[in-house]
Amino acid sequence: MDKNRKKVVIFGIIAIILIVAVLVGVAFIWYWNKKDKEKALNTPEDVISLYVECLNNKDYAGAYDLLTGSSKNEITQEEFVKGYTDTYEELGVSQLIISETNTNKIDTKNAEVSYAMSIESAYGKMNYNNTINLEKQDDKKFYINWNYNAIYPGFEKGDKINVEKTYAKRGSLIDRNGVLLAGGGYISSIGLVPGWMNEETKTSDIAKVAELLGMTVESINKKMSASYVKENTFVELATISKERQMVLQALGEIDGVKIKDVAARVYPLGTKAAHITGYVQKANADDLEKNKAYDESTLIGRAGLESTYDDRLRGKDGYEISIVNDKGDKKQTILKTEKEDGENIKLTIDSNIQETVYSEYIGDNSATVVMNSKTGEILALVSTPSYDPNKFIIGMTTQEWNDISNNPNNPMYTRFLRSYAPGSSFKPVTGAIALQTGSLNATTEYEKSGTSWQKDSSWGSYFVTTLKEYNGPANLVNALINSDNIFFAKTALKIGKEKMEEQLKNIGFEGDIGFEMSLNKSQISNDGKFESEVQLADSGYGQGQILVNPVHFAAIYSAFANEGNMVKPYIELKKDAQTEYLKENAFTKENAEEIKKDLIQTVENAEGTAHSGKIEGISIAGKTGTAETKSAKGKDDKEIGWFNCFVADDNNANQFMVISMVENVENKGGSIYVVNKVKNVLQKIIK
Numbered sequence: 001m002d003k004n005r006k007k008v009v010i011f012g013i014i015a016i017i018l019i020v021a022v023l024v025g026v027a028f029i030w031y032w033n034k035k036d037k038e039k040a041l042n043t044p045e046d047v048i049s050l051y052v053e054c055l056n057n058k059d060y061a062g063a064y065d066l067l068t069g070s071s072k073n074e075i076t077q078e079e080f081v082k083g084y085t086d087t088y089e090e091l092g093v094s095q096l097i098i099s100e101t102n103t104n105k106i107d108t109k110n111a112e113v114s115y116a117m118s119i120e121s122a123y124g125k126m127n128y129n130n131t132i133n134l135e136k137q138d139d140k141k142f143y144i145n146w147n148y149n150a151i152y153p154g155f156e157k158g159d160k161i162n163v164e165k166t167y168a169k170r171g172s173l174i175d176r177n178g179v180l181l182a183g184g185g186y187i188s189s190i191g192l193v194p195g196w197m198n199e200e201t202k203t204s205d206i207a208k209v210a211e212l213l214g215m216t217v218e219s220i221n222k223k224m225s226a227s228y229v230k231e232n233t234f235v236e237l238a239t240i241s242k243e244r245q246m247v248l249q250a251l252g253e254i255d256g257v258k259i260k261d262v263a264a265r266v267y268p269l270g271t272k273a274a275h276i277t278g279y280v281q282k283a284n285a286d287d288l289e290k291n292k293a294y295d296e297s298t299l300i301g302r303a304g305l306e307s308t309y310d311d312r313l314r315g316k317d318g319y320e321i322s323i324v325n326d327k328g329d330k331k332q333t334i335l336k337t338e339k340e341d342g343e344n345i346k347l348t349i350d351s352n353i354q355e356t357v358y359s360e361y362i363g364d365n366s367a368t369v370v371m372n373s374k375t376g377e378i379l380a381l382v383s384t385p386s387y388d389p390n391k392f393i394i395g396m397t398t399q400e401w402n403d404i405s406n407n408p409n410n411p412m413y414t415r416f417l418r419s420y421a422p423g424s425s426f427k428p429v430t431g432a433i434a435l436q437t438g439s440l441n442a443t444t445e446y447e448k449s450g451t452s453w454q455k456d457s458s459w460g461s462y463f464v465t466t467l468k469e470y471n472g473p474a475n476l477v478n479a480l481i482n483s484d485n486i487f488f489a490k491t492a493l494k495i496g497k498e499k500m501e502e503q504l505k506n507i508g509f510e511g512d513i514g515f516e517m518s519l520n521k522s523q524i525s526n527d528g529k530f531e532s533e534v535q536l537a538d539s540g541y542g543q544g545q546i547l548v549n550p551v552h553f554a555a556i557y558s559a560f561a562n563e564g565n566m567v568k569p570y571i572e573l574k575k576d577a578q579t580e581y582l583k584e585n586a587f588t589k590e591n592a593e594e595i596k597k598d599l600i601q602t603v604e605n606a607e608g609t610a611h612s613g614k615i616e617g618i619s620i621a622g623k624t625g626t627a628e629t630k631s632a633k634g635k636d637d638k639e640i641g642w643f644n645c646f647v648a649d650d651n652n653a654n655q656f657m658v659i660s661m662v663e664n665v666e667n668k669g670g671s672i673y674v675v676n677k678v679k680n681v682l683q684k685i686i687k
Contacts, residue, residue, distance in 0.1 A: 041066075041141035044103050044111040044134045051144060052098045060084045068135050071146040080146075087151055090161045091321070092122025092292025109136045122292035123163070123319045126335050128153055152334065158326035165295070168315035170265065171342030173277055173305055176377075176573055179351040182277040182306060183344075185266030187239050187394050188248055188259050192224060195231035197256030205254050212247050213238045214397050234258055239394040243270070264393050265299065269351060271386040272358040275414040276349060276571075278304020279389035293317065302392075304414070305345070305571075308517055315342030346573040348377035356684050357382045360677050365663040367415035369569075370681075371554045373646045373657035375579050376567035378551070385411040419520040419547035420661055423671075424483045424609070425625030425642040426542030428595050429556060430491055431476050433503040435591040439494040442594050446474040446490055453486045455493065455533060462534055464489040464541075470607065477598040483609045483624065485541040492540025497530040500539070507559075507566060507586050513552050514582070516571050522548045542625055553644060554659045555582050560599065560621065561646050561657065564592035596621050600648050613645060613675040615682060621648040622678075624671035641665035641674040647686070654686045 041047055047066060054063035060081040064072070067080075075083075100116040112133045119126040130153050133145040148155040172183030190213060197205065206224075210217045215237065223235050239262060240247060251257050267277050283291075283298040294300075298317075301310035318339030323331045357368050361384045370380035387404055396404075404411055434440045452463045466485040472478045479487035492500060501524055505511065509522045525545035530536040538544035548556075551569050558567045564587040568580040587595075599621035602608040609624045622645025629638045646657035658681065662674050 041143070044105075044113050044142050045101050047134055047142045047144060048098065048101060048113050048115060048132060052096055055084065055088075056096050058085075058088075066144050067146045068137065068143040071144065075146070083148070083151060087161050089292070090163060091119070091126075093119055094122075095120040110134070111142065121335075123321060123335060124337060126321075128334075152323065154323055154332050156325070159323050159331065160326075162322045162324045162328075162330070164320045164322070166318035166320075166339045167297070168317045168339045169341040170280075170299055171309075171313040171315065172344045173309075173313075174344060174346045175349045175351045175354075176347065176379075177350065178346075180266075180268050181273055181347065181349070181351070182265065182267050182389075185264065185268070186242060186261040187264045187266065187390075188242050188244075189236055189239050189262045190251060191234045191236040191258050191260070192220070192256045193232060193234055193258050194224065194229060194256070196258070201255065205256060208254055209237065209251065209257065212251055213240070214399070234260070239264075241266070241270075241388075241390045241394060243268075266393070267389040269355065270388045270390055272355050272382075273349070273351070274304070274386045274389045275383040275416065276304055276347075276354075276381050277389055278302060278306035278308075279392040280306050281392055293319075303412075304389075305347075305517070309343075309345055312345065313342040316340040348372075348379060348571050348573050349381070350379045353685050354380040354382065356380075357681055358384065358386070360681050361662070364677075365409055365415070367418070367420075367550050367661045368678075368681075369416060369550045369554045369657075369659040370685075371558070371567075371569055371657045371659075372655050373554075373558045373561040374567070374655045375577070376555070376558070376569045376582075377573070378569055378571045379656070381416050381551075381571070383413070383415040385409050387411045415661070416550050417517060417519050419522055419549045420640055421627035421629060422542040422546060422548045422553070423625035423627030423640065423642055424485070424542055425553075425623050425644045426546060426548065427480060427483065427488045427540075427625075428560065428599060428623050429507075430488045430495075430540045431480065431598070432559070432587045432591055432595050433500065434491045434495055435476075435594060436503065436587050437495055437499050439496075439499075440476065440491060442476055444475060446487060448474055449486045449490075451486075453489070455537070459534060464537060476594070477601055480598045480623065481602050481605050481608045488540040489537035490540075492536050493533060495540075497536055500536060501529055507556055507583055508552055513555060513568070515551055515569055519549045519551055520547075522552045542627060550659045550661055554657055556586075557644050557646060557657060557659065559583075559586045560592050560596045561648070561655070562592070563589040596648060599623055599645075603645070609671070610643065610645070610675055612672055613643065613679045615679060615686075618652065618682075618686060619648040620645050620682070622646070622675075624675060626665070626670045637666075638664050639666040639670060641668070641671040643671060643674040643678045645678060645682075652686075656682065656685065658682065 051063050051066050061077060064077045064080045097118040098115050102114045103111055105111045112131055114129065114131045116129050132150055134142045135145050136142050148157055148159065173181040175181055206220050207217055210220055220237060223237060229235055248259060252259060265280055279302055280299040281302050282296060283294045283300050287300055288294050301307035301313065306313065316339065319337050320333055321335040322333045325331055353370055357370060357380045361368060361382060364384050366384045368382045369378065371378050391400065451469060452465050454463045464486050468482065470478060470482040474484065474487055504524050509524050510528050511521060513519065525535065530539065535544045539546045555566045555569050559565060564585055565581050566583040566586045568582040600619060603610045603614050603620045603622050605611060610622045613620060613622055622643060625642035627640040629640060641662045642660065644659045647655055658678050660674050660678050665673050
């Protein structure tokens, strides 16, 4: 026998041995499981325990096996399984817990077990006491003398569980001044009544209705020709927002049209606050599967604060769970809970500011945060382009949905939740960290390096570039006024990788800042650290792989307005709230004041990159930023424009901070485009 054949034979023998071993193991496990199950039938308590275990595992056929022969003559396995399946599914049973079992042996063959049962259901916990009779059969083991009472005390053949629901009112989202952002209201249901129509103009009238509602004539005629339609039938065609007054007026002038008010959830600000409010939809199949207490009319928050606060807004429906007979008559109530209406949640948002900001940025891909720099209250959160959340209530045509979902600018993308390359708007952060670590001071001067610089030849062909040379020393204030990339690249290298990483993490990078809405974290780099000197240098002026979330950026900049303390941004209005700090003493008072003073000059100084944002009579501190975003192939590179600013006069009643980012500003004037937008907003909201 050759060597290869020998190997095949040996492997074959090993395989046979392994298969035999597996089969023996399976048989061994089956045998002992069988022995354990048989042993479990020796005492009444063990039988009841096994019975409940089968019910918990939804092994209703296994539970049926524990019945006496006489019980099986009274109910088939199919009827038994259906009885438990229907009952427990209707209740949404997740667990049964048996306790306080007590056995009374009547004689050598009969016993009764009393017990306490706790049922965890979709509607709450149900507790009851019950008794089951058991009988020893010919195999010397106990079996259950079963009747319908075992399902629930008082249950009889033909009985069912009935659930009556009392719907909770969904709470509202309200702005700081009591203006409704999301809540109960009315929409207009549009329909035709055949008997009201003018036969002579019927064809043209239907065409007018179709045009006004964005429907086809064919779809309207199909609805009108349904078998249920009579002369006085209201044939609903569509629902529309009551804000569409011109459409409603035009429809009202057409013979046969009837307009009815229908209660619905409404979003009065529509597109202007869509990314804050989000929207609701009726529960879908997945929702109904996850929660048996839901039904097809349950509203679920799908985005924005409707989703964040869904449990609080939705409240709790009330239920009366009863046993009813085969005629539907109520026999007994087994659980009743009162409804709890959802909370009304008041927000820090100011609708006037929200609308002002939104109106300024229509047509842009942008994210803007307006915050009270002293308290952390978010006054506006705007993402453009936007969508109308009312459409998810009144319904959308296929074309309307396609217009949203296929829009390359992605109107449903909430930009203020994301993170972006900050560009030069990050330079004040680098400057503050340098002061904090002692890497430089306000009077430190670097040698002028022109508009192109590299540390040494180890950087190969890579150079840091800046836009212009400027008069005066290369110190912190001039570097901020003139937005000197080279100065901040050198400064980042002086700080060093370890200290830079440590200080950035200290102010919230790579972490969760605890905002109510889920924010993308601000990152140091893709892997959370600086991999090279070049990456560190680029990060010093807001390039590299640094990404910052706009809401987090507001918290960071707030340190420059609050003697070094970073306020914690929040959006739910708190009664008698005290200012909460995300990070106290993020920077020393002296260092924060130095950056603040320099940012004021960046706006006030005629050479400052933010000088066009100057507002007469108001002290503004701010910094521009233009971040380059590289495409995968290095073509069609885009620019993100930033302007971050705050009112720098502590005596001003309007302590506004604005963090604003606009995408694709490369052909709009860069960050100056954003500066002008922010200036327009501030001039309108500062009173």
